[in-house]
Amino acid sequence: MVAEDDRGTRMVLRGLLRSLGIQEFAECANGAEAFIQIQRSAPDVLISDWEMPEVSGIALTKLVRNHPDSPNPLMPVIMLTSHSNHQLVERARDAGVTAFLAKPVSRKALAARLESAIQRSRCYVLTRRFFGPDRRRAQAAPGGSAIKGLSAAGVPQGYAPKPAGGRDEGRGQPPSHDLELDADAFMIDPAPLAAASGMPPGLVRPSALSRKVLARVRAKRIELISSDRSRLEVIREGLLGSDNPERLAGLLIDTVDQIRQSVGLSHPLVQRVWGSLSAVRDRMEPTETKALDILHLHAHTIERLLDLASQPDRRLAETTVAELEAAVAKVLPGRRA
Incomplete structure (x- = not known):
C-alpha cells in the first residue's frame, strides 16, 4: 500500500513499483483513509509519506503497530521523508518505522528497501511503550529462543552481535511460553509467523498462529502498563502519608526512568517529566510545604501519559506536560525545570 497526499509522488511510486513487477497495490491520499484500507485488505507492506493531512505517517505507523483493530502489527512500514534531523528520525523509530526512503525516490533505493x-x-x-522492529544491529544469539526477556535497561538476555555469513541459527522458532516471563521487554521473531503463511521472513499475513501471538502481545502490553500503574499507586499512597518529599521524588524518578529505558530511546515528553522531577528534587527544601503538591502533579502527569500512550494525536500529551511545567513555575517561582 502507498499512503501519500501528493498526487505527483503517488504517480512516481506507481511507476516505480510496476517497473519492479509489483502490479497489485492500493493508493491512499491520507493516513486516515490508509488505515481504513489496511483494516479491509491487510496489505503486505506500507509505504507512507511522513507529512499527510488528518493522520500523519507517524500516527499511521502507531495505529498499525498498536491499534486493537490493526490486522497486522508486524507489517513492514517504509517512511518517505525529506527530513534528516536526528530527533525527527528518532521519533519515527520510536513510532515503529521499519525503514526510511529519502525523496526524491529512485528505483534502486525503493528496491533495496523492499528487499530488506x-x-x-x-x-x-x-x-x-514501544512495539516495533529492533533498531540495534544485532540479533538473537545462536541457540536462543525466539522471544527473550530483556533487562529494565532494554539490554536483551543472551544477545550477541549477528554472526557473519547470514541468518542466525537461533531465529525461526515459533514463539514459546517465554512471553509469559516476568520481564520488562520481549523479542518476537516474525520469520516463523511468515513461514506459517508460506511467505518470506518479513511478510506476516493474518493466520491462526499470528492472531494467537498478537493477541498475547496485546495482553502482555496491557500487563506491563498495569504494573506501572500499580507502582504509581503505591507511590501516591506514600505521598499522602509521608513527610519526606525528597525520598518520594527519588521513587518517582526511578519509576519514570524505568519507563524511559524500556522504550530504548527516551520519549521527549517522558524525558521532560523526568527532567522536571530531577530539577524539583535538587532544588526543593526538605521542609517546603509545597513539595508534596508538586510531586502529586508529577505523579498525575505520569498517569495521564500512560492513558494517552495509545493515542495517535500527541497534542493532549503535549498539553499535559506543558501544564505540569507551568504549574511548577507557578508554585516554585524561579525553579522551572
Missing part, C-alpha cells in the same frame, strides 16, 4: 524489509526481517521488540 521482506527478505531480511528484524525481530520485533515489545515493551511498555
Whole structure:
C-alpha cells in the first residue's frame, strides 16, 4: 500500500513499483483513509509519506503497530521523508518505522528497501511503550529462543552481535511460553509467523498462529502498563502519608526512568517529566510545604501519559506536560525545570 497526499509522488511510486513487477497495490491520499484500507485488505507492506493531512505517517505507523483493530502489527512500514534531523528520525523509530526512503525516490533505493524489509526481517521488540522492529544491529544469539526477556535497561538476555555469513541459527522458532516471563521487554521473531503463511521472513499475513501471538502481545502490553500503574499507586499512597518529599521524588524518578529505558530511546515528553522531577528534587527544601503538591502533579502527569500512550494525536500529551511545567513555575517561582 502507498499512503501519500501528493498526487505527483503517488504517480512516481506507481511507476516505480510496476517497473519492479509489483502490479497489485492500493493508493491512499491520507493516513486516515490508509488505515481504513489496511483494516479491509491487510496489505503486505506500507509505504507512507511522513507529512499527510488528518493522520500523519507517524500516527499511521502507531495505529498499525498498536491499534486493537490493526490486522497486522508486524507489517513492514517504509517512511518517505525529506527530513534528516536526528530527533525527527528518532521519533519515527520510536513510532515503529521499519525503514526510511529519502525523496526524491529512485528505483534502486525503493528496491533495496523492499528487499530488506521482506527478505531480511528484524525481530520485533515489545515493551511498555514501544512495539516495533529492533533498531540495534544485532540479533538473537545462536541457540536462543525466539522471544527473550530483556533487562529494565532494554539490554536483551543472551544477545550477541549477528554472526557473519547470514541468518542466525537461533531465529525461526515459533514463539514459546517465554512471553509469559516476568520481564520488562520481549523479542518476537516474525520469520516463523511468515513461514506459517508460506511467505518470506518479513511478510506476516493474518493466520491462526499470528492472531494467537498478537493477541498475547496485546495482553502482555496491557500487563506491563498495569504494573506501572500499580507502582504509581503505591507511590501516591506514600505521598499522602509521608513527610519526606525528597525520598518520594527519588521513587518517582526511578519509576519514570524505568519507563524511559524500556522504550530504548527516551520519549521527549517522558524525558521532560523526568527532567522536571530531577530539577524539583535538587532544588526543593526538605521542609517546603509545597513539595508534596508538586510531586502529586508529577505523579498525575505520569498517569495521564500512560492513558494517552495509545493515542495517535500527541497534542493532549503535549498539553499535559506543558501544564505540569507551568504549574511548577507557578508554585516554585524561579525553579522551572
